[in-house]
Amino acid sequence: MSDEIIEMHGVRVLLFAGDGEKLAAAQDANTFLSETWARDATLAVIPVSRLGGDFLDLKTRIAGEVIQKFVNYQVRLAILGDISAWTDTSKPLRDFVYETNRGRSLWFIRDLAELDQRLAANAAG
Structure with missing residues (x-):
């Protein structure tokens, strides 16, 4: 499977393929951001399979640094x-996911149906 562009509720979404370079360090965000801009997308969807092994370990600060880059460059x-x-197994991660899912910059979603619901709700105001 390759990367794919889709439109959902007026948002141009880049769905990254399940295999490829990993998002394992803050500087890796540049690869994903560059591809998102090249495809004129405003929302990047990265599968869990593309995350480096330490990404979800909040002590490494990788997730925070990556998210900050996306926010700075106004890419969801x-x-x-x-x-x-x-x-x-991690209450801090569980709390982090809960808080980020309440915002608009970063979401942790189980499937594309959940993304569709979130974008529909945002489009409705």
Whole structure:
């Protein structure tokens, strides 16, 4: 599978393929941001399979640094897939996911149906 552009509720979304370069360090965000801009998308959807092993370990600060880059460059980010293996064992991560999912810059979503619901709700105001 390759990267794919879709339109959802007026938002141009870049769905990254499940395989490819990993988002394992803050500087790796540049690769994903560059591809998002090149495809004129405003929302990048990155599968959990593309995250580096330490991404969801908040002590490494990788997630925070990556998210800050996306926010600075005004590109929304969604992490696609089941992260319950991590949230079940980390209250700080569970709290982080809860808080970010309340905002508009970063979402952790299980599937594209959940993304569709969130974008529909945002479009409705």
